[in-house]
Ligand code: AMP
Ligand code: MN
Ligand code: MN
């Protein structure tokens with residue numbers, strides 16, 4: 001096999017314990033390197049605090065590092081995630097926007113705990129906090145880990161199904177950033193906006209396409225095609241979508257930690273060869 005033509009093992013979506021991953025940023029980078037990842041983006045939810053440590057570790061290992069973020073957005077009553085890649089972590093507009101996006105998380109978490117207590121599960125706020133490394137970023141994932149620890153559910157996926165999804169007893173609706181804000185902050189920071197895991201949104205086809213159209217009109221440039229949340233048939237569906245909307249394509253595991261994530265860092269199949277990878281013109 002011609003090594004020069006082997007596709008780059010790029011993993012452009014991952015989390016550390018600065019949001020809802022379980023590994024320290026440096027440990028995440030070491031694991032990516034061990035798994036054969038050649039280009040890694042750390043994309044913590046609404047948070048840039050792990051980027052400096054991750055970049056330093058990547059430099060020590062000679063691994064190409066892409067500073068990233070995953071911004072929580074509300075669109076049409078659904079929560080949508082927008083990944084920013086190649087952002088300047090020192091951009092004030094981005095940092096301030098993210099700080100405002102994070103601000104409501106604690107109150108939301110207390111309300112979630114109140115609802116879980118009413119459903120017969122007391123102490124969830126304190127329990128979730130024991131899993132939180134960054135006090136500004138308490139997420140549903142931390143509640144899920146607490147409920148697994150308590151033996152209420154067998155795994156994190158089951159907690160989401162039974163307690164933390166819309167309509168379930170621990171779910172609290174929340175207003176995140178707008179699509180325009182998220183893309184605006186990413187662009188202000190010199191980054192590329194990528195629509196994360198489009199196959200995960202509970203939007204009908206028409207609404208999904210309207211959202212992608214709006215994403216593109218606002219300056220969004222790429223879409224995740226091969227990602228940890230997609231089934232193999234969705235790789236094809238969103239490859240067609242990338243072609244139809246003339247968007248670049250991204251690949252990312254969305255790794256959150258060993259033993260929890262279905263997909264290991266760098267382990268996904270390559271992008272369909274006719275798509276333009278989001279990293280094509282990066283130097
Ligand atoms: P939050 O930002 O607090 O609403 O939490 C969102 C996070 O929950 C996502 O980034 C995922 O890590 C996790 N999550 C959402 N849905 C599921 C699910 N069905 N199974 C496992 N984890 C999920
Ligand atoms: Mn997450
Ligand atoms: Mn996401």
Ligand code: MN
Nearest residue numbers: 013015070254
């Ligand atoms: Mn993610």
